[in-house]
Amino acid sequence: MWNSQSIVQQQQRLAHVLAIVQDLKALSMLPLLTNLDLIQEIQTISTATRPFIPSPTNGLSLSTELF
Structure with a gap:
């Protein structure tokens, strides 16, 4: 069963992953x-x-x- 704490933790992890993806996209433009x-x-x-x-x-x- 999901509880509210695990949902919050998953949302925080997702936000962290999305931030990393944005950083990687920005880095890929750096050589240009x-x-x-x-x-x-x-x-x-x-x-x-x-x-x-x-x-x-x-x-x-x-x-x-x-x-």
């Missing part, structure tokens, strides 16, 4: 990106939580400051 596309994507993601700071000494660097 050019370097510029990848840099812009990283900039977009990072600026949502951290400021984007170009560095003249080593090209690009993302700030790791915590707010």
Whole structure:
């Protein structure tokens, strides 16, 4: 017999599997990106939580400051 706890556990497992599948799909697209596309994507993601700071000494660097 199914109880509510086992149903919740199965739903959590399914959600975890679906998250992994989405990550794998995203990774499969990674080789299709050019370097510029990848840099812009990283900039977009990072600026949502951290400021984007170009560095003249080593090209690009993302700030790791915590707010």
